[in-house]
Structures are given as structure tokens and as C-alpha cells.
Amino acid sequence: xxxxxxxxxxxxxxxxxxxxxxxxxxxxxxxxxxxxxxxxxxxxxxxxxxxxxxxxxxxxxxxxxxxxxxxxxxxxxxxxxxxxxxxxxxxxxxxxxxxxxxxxxxxxxxxxxxxxxxxxxxxxxxxxxxxxxxxxxxxxxxxxxxxxxxxxxxxxxxxxxxxxxxxxxxxxxxxxxxxxxxxxxxxxxxxxxxxxxxxxxxxxxxxxxxxxxxxxxxxxxxxxxxxxxxxxxxxxxxxxxxxxxxxxxxxxxxxxxxxxxxxxxxxxxxxxxxxxxxxxxxxxxxxxxxxxxxxxxxxxxxxxxxxxxxxxxxxxxxxxxxxxxxxxxxxxxxxxxxxxxxxxxxxxxxxxxxxxxxxxxxxxxxxxxxxxxxxxxxxxxxxxxxxxxxxxxxxxxxxxxxxxxxxxxxxxxxxxxxxxxxxxxxxxxxxxxxxxxxxxxxxxxxxxxxxxxxxxxxxxxxxxxxxxxxxxxxxxxxxxxxxxxxxxxxxxxxxxxxxxxxxxxxxxxxxxxxxxxxxxxxxxxxxxxxxxxxxxxxxxxxxxxxxxxxxxxxxxxxxxxxxxxxxxxxxxxxxxxxxxxxxxxxxxxxxxxxxxxxxxxxxxxxxxxxxxxxxxxxxxxxxxxxxxxxxxxxxxxxxxxxxxxxxxxxxxxxxxxxxxxxxxxxxxxxxxxxxxxxxxxxxxxxxxxxxxxxxxxx
Ligand code: WTA
Numbered sequence: 001x002x003x004x005x006x007x008x009x010x011x012x013x014x015x016x017x018x019x020x021x022x023x024x025x026x027x028x029x030x031x032x033x034x035x036x037x038x039x040x041x042x043x044x045x046x047x048x049x050x051x052x053x054x055x056x057x058x059x060x061x062x063x064x065x066x067x068x069x070x071x072x073x074x075x076x077x078x079x080x081x082x083x084x085x086x087x088x089x090x091x092x093x094x095x096x097x098x099x100x101x102x103x104x105x106x107x108x109x110x111x112x113x114x115x116x117x118x119x120x121x122x123x124x125x126x127x128x129x130x131x132x133x134x135x136x137x138x139x140x141x142x143x144x145x146x147x148x149x150x151x152x153x154x155x156x157x158x159x160x161x162x163x164x165x166x167x168x169x170x171x172x173x174x175x176x177x178x179x180x181x182x183x184x185x186x187x188x189x190x191x192x193x194x195x196x197x198x199x200x201x202x203x204x205x206x207x208x209x210x211x212x213x214x215x216x217x218x219x220x221x222x223x224x225x226x227x228x229x230x231x232x233x234x235x236x237x238x239x240x241x242x243x244x245x246x247x248x249x250x251x252x253x254x255x256x257x258x259x260x261x262x263x264x265x266x267x268x269x270x271x272x273x274x275x276x277x278x279x280x281x282x283x284x285x286x287x288x289x290x291x292x293x294x295x296x297x298x299x300x301x302x303x304x305x306x307x308x309x310x311x312x313x314x315x316x317x318x319x320x321x322x323x324x325x326x327x328x329x330x331x332x333x334x335x336x337x338x339x340x341x342x343x344x345x346x347x348x349x350x351x352x353x354x355x356x357x358x359x360x361x362x363x364x365x366x367x368x369x370x371x372x373x374x375x376x377x378x379x380x381x382x383x384x385x386x387x388x389x390x391x392x393x394x395x396x397x398x399x400x401x402x403x404x405x406x407x408x409x410x411x412x413x414x415x416x417x418x419x420x421x422x423x424x425x426x427x428x429x430x431x432x433x434x435x436x437x438x439x440x441x442x443x444x445x446x447x448x449x450x451x452x453x454x455x456x457x458x459x460x461x462x463x464x465x466x467x468x469x470x471x472x473x474x475x476x477x478x479x480x481x482x483x484x485x486x487x488x489x490x491x492x493x494x495x496x497x498x499x500x501x502x503x504x505x506x507x508x509x510x511x512x513x514x515x516x517x518x519x520x521x522x523x524x525x526x527x528x529x530x531x532x533x534x535x536x537x538x539x540x541x542x543x544x545x546x547x548x549x550x551x552x553x554x555x556x557x558x559x560x561x562x563x564x565x566x567x568x569x570x571x572x573x574x575x576x577x578x579x580x581x582x583x584x585x586x587x588x589x590x591x592x593x594x595x596x597x598x599x600x601x602x603x604x605x606x607x608x609x610x611x612x613x614x615x616x617x618x619x620x621x622x623x624x625x626x627x628x629x630x631x632x633x634x635x636x637x638x639x640x641x642x643x644x645x646x647x648x649x650x651x652x653x654x655x656x657x658x659x660x661x662x663x664x665x666x667x668x669x670x671x672x673x674x675x676x677x678x679x680x681x682x683x684x685x686x687x688x689x690x691x692x693x694x695x696x697x698x
Pocket of ligand 1: 359435436460461486563573574575
């Protein structure tokens with residue numbers, strides 16, 4: 001679709017008048033006023049937000065203390081050091097006892113199959129969290145210990161993470177799509193003493209035997225003398241029947257669908273449930289250990305700067321980095337961004353489709369919404385299962401008001417046209433959000449026109465695992481939107497655009513996106529590797545936090561993210577490093593060398609195009625290709641599965657032997673405008689690669 005000029009970036013869209021009436025920030029002027037205060041008087045601005053929370057003791061030292069400049073010493077960031085609190089207490093006890101929200105629904109859980117659902121109130125959640133916190137303590141977990149969580153999208157996942165927070169233990173959640181090897185690597189890096197997982201779950205109609213994968217990981221850990229002693233397993237499969245609405249409360253199409261699902265289940269149960277591997281020395285069932293656990297558990301009071309969790313994110317060297325967030329700053333930042341960016345009100349029904357295994361699920365499915373006493377949907381399933389109307393049916397079923405998803409999901413749903421969307425009412429919707437990657441204007445406009453019927457502003461939120469929460473984002477009632485732009489900085493965030501020499505560019509400009517001072521939610525370190533934290537984010541341009549993204553600032557001061565400028569790529573909103581995939585490929589005995597580049601993909605945004613050079617004596621067969629794909633899936637996980645693998649007898653290299661990825665990206669795209677190739681050691685290699693390109697996705 002060719003868009004008219006004003007829609008290609010020049011067009012500005014505004015929120016409807018009804019939204020402005022009750023909005024927390026109803027105009028751009030108000031945003032500017034608050035923003036100025038947040039930057040000039042951070043202590044007062046964030047201090048006011050902190051007052052909404054419970055602090056056992058107030059901070060003793062300065063409210064904020066930091067060094068952002070590597071040339072002046074160690075990078076350090078401390079907000080409210082010396083204050084003591086408990087984030088779980090603030091999310092649950094405070095909402096139940098002070099705000100009287102005990103009977104309010106915290107989560108509606110919607111299972112993989114339509115009809116499988118349950119709900120949990122704030123008091124019920126508090127009770128379960130206390131019970132599980134007691135279980136953890138009985139298992140010897142103490143403040144500062146690390147607990148690994150590898151689970152599907154079920155309520156127990158939230159319970160487990162909040163129970164860790166209640167006793168001051170750090171959770172390290174590993175997305176359930178990661179492989180045994182990835183899980184093992186993360187357990188070892190963070191020295192976890194306990195793993196929480198589930199028996200198995202369905203993703204669409206595919207059964208994932210999670211416990212079996214977890215066992216493989218544990219076996220690998222054992223071989224490396226890991227301190228992991230215990231594995232707590234939720235029995236998830238097989239309880240769906242207990243949760244079902246029953247056909248009577250369902251609409252006729254849903255009823256038909258459920259019947260067919262029931263038939264399918266009956267069919268699969270004839271084949272027998274999957275066998276769950278069990279080691280009685282290590283494994284215990286969640287429901288067994290919870291049975292007699294007390295429903296009361298005194299929170300462990302922690303310093304605002306104590307660590308809250310570790311979450312691994314890809315690093316450009318290949319080895320994932322354990323991003324560490326601390327309690328106080330993360331709490332007030334996720335709470336404030338959630339409130340303002342989604343313009344949260346008590347009657348909202350909020351739905352974030354992200355998996356809790358990623359930072360979006362940490363900040364905007366768990367901590368941010370619960371800190372605001374919100375009601376959220378926790379969805380286990382897939383956007384197009386059992387049919388392409390699933391998302392819209394859920395929006396109607398729960399009357400969702402605020403909806404937050406990823407551009408990749410929007411592009412996927414857009415493929416099926418408007419009709420499956422228009423079949424549903426969606427009239428409850430008020431604000432739409434996106435996160436994870438740049439959204440192309442076509443997808444933005446479809447989301448705006450078809451899904452939101454031009455009455456819902458879109459908040460295109462730019463942020464990272466490292467930033468803890470939104471750093472560039474519109475506020476729905478205040479910011480005039482431009483499709484594809486993440487617009488302006490959130491409160492307390494001061495962006496700049498730098499050129500290659502590290503000079504700050506003024507006005508309209510394009511360059512490196514950096515931030516000049518800390519906001520409360522910024523990461524504090526890389527787990528047990530502070531040096532890597534400093535090198536990755538602060539070394540290139542001393543005095544700035546470097547995001548690794550490129551950006552443009554237009555004449556109106558709007559920021560437009562142009563994508564990663566390091567060796568990272570973004571597949572369906574998930575960051576992967578090319579080095580990580582390359583090392584998975586070269587681990588195969590047939591592969592001598594591998595180079596992986598990012599390649600545009602209509603739904604995933606970007607995908608993996610791999611060039612492999614084989615060792616002598618190996619042939620590039622279909623079989624080998626399948627083995628290589630499997631290898632990457634096993635080493636990293638299905639999200640990293642290559643879309644293209646091309647045999648490369650040689651790779652274009654500089655004379656010093658550095659692989660020229662810039663050239664490989666052009667070959668993948670069949671773009672012969674190579675620019676300067678004078679530094680290529682052997683130009684004939686390039687021609688060969690062009691003539692043998694992979695045309696079709698594997
Ligand atoms: C990209 C996800 C453009 C960006 C919360 C960033 C985006 C990386 C946007 C972080 C957006 C995220 N527009 N690009 N709205 N949101 N990104 O750590 O490249 O999984 O650096 O955090 O995703 O990915 P991460």
C-alpha cells in the first residue's frame with residue numbers, strides 16, 4: 001500500500017475529546033509542565049510518586065545519587081538508598097488493606113482453549129503468594145537467593161514471582177520457549193538454588209512437555225555441579241476441565257468451537273497424557289507443598305536498592321546478560337509509566353499480550369498493573385488459535401479497555417483482513433499500545449482504523465529490558481501521534497542524539513539514541529559482571545547511557561527509532577544476537593564458519609538469514625539444513641529458528657579477516673548496490689553468493 005504523504009510520517013492524529021475529560025495528562029502543555037518538573041526537580045517529582053507507596057523506613061542518604069561517566073569512576077545509580085520497603089507488600093497488602101481492593105479481580109486468566117478460564121482477586125492472590133512464600137522459605141530460600149522460574153502463562157507464575165519478592169529472593173524468569181541449554185546456562189550464571197516449572201502445556205494444538213525440557217536442563221546443570229537442589233512442579237495439564245465455563249454460558253459459535261476442542265482433547269487423552277519425568281529426590285508437586293502452607297507470611301523488608309530480579313537479554317557477544325533491577329526505583333517507575341501511558345483508571349480492564357518471560361510481562365503484566373490496583377487479563381494462548389478472531393473475541397468477552405501488544409502480532413492479524421476483526425464489537429476499547437520493535441506506518445494505521453475505529457489513541461512505547469519501563473512514548477490524551485514514531489520522552493528521561501564522534505546533535509538529526517541521566521527504572525548492573533554493564537552501555541560515549549538503537553528526531557522534536565545499530569536483531573519483538581546464533585551453528589560438526597544477518601520479514605519484522613561454510617568432507621544437503629535448524633532450536637529455542645540457510649564456500653572478509661556483514665545483508669536482499677567493496681579480500685566470493693541465494697523461506 002502506498003500511503004499519501006501526510007500519512008507517511010507527516011500526518012498527526014489526536015485523541016478524541018471524551019478521552020481528554022478524565023485523563024491524568026489531558027494536554028501537551030500539561031505534559032511539558034510535568035516533564036520539566038521531572039527533569040529539573042527529580043527528587044520532588046519522584047518523591048511525590050513514592051509517597052503513594054508504603055516505606056517501612058524513609059531513605060537516609062540523598063534521594064538520587066549517580067555517576068554516568070566511566071571516565072570519572074564506577075558507574076553507579078542509587079535511588080532512595082537506605083529506604084526500606086517490600087514490593088509485594090505494596091502490590092498486594094497495600095491494595096487489600098489500605099485501598100480496600102481485596103475483592104477486586106487482579107487477573108482474569110484465559111487459557112489456550114476458549115472456555116478455559118478462571119479469575120483471582122487481590123485477596124486471593126495475597127493469600128496464595130503468602131502460602132508460596134512460606135513454601136520457598138521451608139525449602140531454604142533466603143533473602144538474596146536466586147530462584148529460576150520456567151513456566152507457561154498461568155497464575156502460578158505470578159504467584160511464584162511475587163512470593164520471591166516477598167521474601168527478598170531474586171527471580172530469574174526464563175521464557176518457556178527457550179531450550180534446555182538456554183535454561184541451564186541461565187541457571188548456572190545466576191547460581192539458582194531452586195527451579196519452578198509446570199508439567200506441560202498446550203501452545204495452540206502443540207503440546208509442550210515443559211518438565212521434560214526442564215529435566216534436560218537440570219541434568220546438564222548437574223554435570224556442571226550447579227547448586228540447584230529442588231524443582232517445584234505445577235500440575236497444569238489436566239486441570240483445564242475444572243476451569244471451564246461450561247458450555248451453557250457460551251455463545252453458539254464459541255459452544256461449537258468448544259465442542260470440537262473437547263473432542264480433540266478426548267482424542268488426545270485416548271493416546272494418554274504425556275509421561276511426566278520425575279526424580280523424587282529433587283521434584284515436588286506445587287499442590288502438595290502448598291497444601292499445609294500457612295496463609296500468612298511477614299514480608300522481608302528490603303533496601304530500595306536491593307536486587308529485585310534478574311532477567312537475561314541477548315548480548316552482542318553471544319552470551320546473554322543478566323540484567324538486574326532493584327526494588328524501589330523499579331516499583332515507582334513501572335507504577336508511574338503504567339498509570340500515565342495507559343491512562344489507567346480503576347474501572348479499566350487491561351490486557352497486555354506479552355509473555356511474562358520477557359520484560360514487558362514483568363513490568364506491564366505484573367508489577368506496573370498490580371501497583372496500580374488494576375484488573376488484567378493473563379492469556380495463555382496464541383493470537384490465531386483456534387481461529388484468527390481469538391484476540392477480538394477476548395476483548396469482547398472481558399470488555400477490555402486498554403490493549404497492549406506487539407507490531408508482529410498486528411502484522412500477523414492484518415494478513416487476515418478486516419472481516420475477522422469487524423465481526424466483533426471492540427467498543428470497550430479506549431487505548432491501544434505497541435511495544436518491541438518499530439511499527440511500520442501501514443500496521444499502525446490498520447491498528448488505528450480497523451481495530452480502534454479511529455477512536456483509540458495508539459501508544460507506541462519504546463523501551464528495553466535495561467530501561468525497566470517506557471522511556472519514549474506518547475501519553476494517550478496529550479501527545480499528537482505520528483504513525484511510526486515513539487514521540488517524546490517519558491517523565492525523568494532525557495534523550496539525546498549523538499553522531500559517530502559523540503557530539504550531541506541539535507534539532508532535526510539522525511544518530512545514536514542515548515540518555516543523559518538516570519530515571520528510577522534503569523538497570524543497575526549485569527549480574528556478577530559490573531564491568532560488562534559499563535562496557536556495553538557507557539563506554540562508547542562517556543557520560544551517556546547508550547541504547548544500541550539508532551534514531552531520527554524530526555523538525556517537531558518527535559523521535560523515530562530506526563532499529564538496532566549493533567549486531568542484534570529483533571525477531572517478532574524478541575532481541576537475538578547474531579553471535580549467539582552463529583555459535584549455535586558452528587557447534588555442529590559439519591560447520592566450519594557461520595555468519596548470520598538480519599533480513600526483513602513481513603510478519604516477524606526481521607528474521608535470520610544464515611551463511612554457513614562447511615568443513616571438508618561435508619555436503620550441503622537438505623538433511624544437513626534440517627539438522628542445523630534443529631541445532632539452533634535446541635541451543636537457543638524455537639524463536640531463533642533460521643528462516644534461510646545458504647551454503648557459503650567462502651565469506652566476504654576484510655583483509656584483517658573480519659566478516660563483512662554489511663555485504664552479507666545486501667546479498668540476502670539481492671541488493672547489488674554494495675557501496676565500497678575495496679576492502680574485500682576476495683571479491684569473487686560475493687558473486688558466488690549472489691548467484692546462489694536462498695529465495696524461499698525454509
Ligand atoms: C526495540 C522490549 C522501536 C529496540 C521492551 C530496543 C522498539 C529493543 C520499540 C529492546 C518501539 C522496543 N519502537 N523499537 N516501540 N520497543 N524496541 O529488551 O530495538 O526485549 O532496543 O525490550 O526492542 O528489546 P527488549
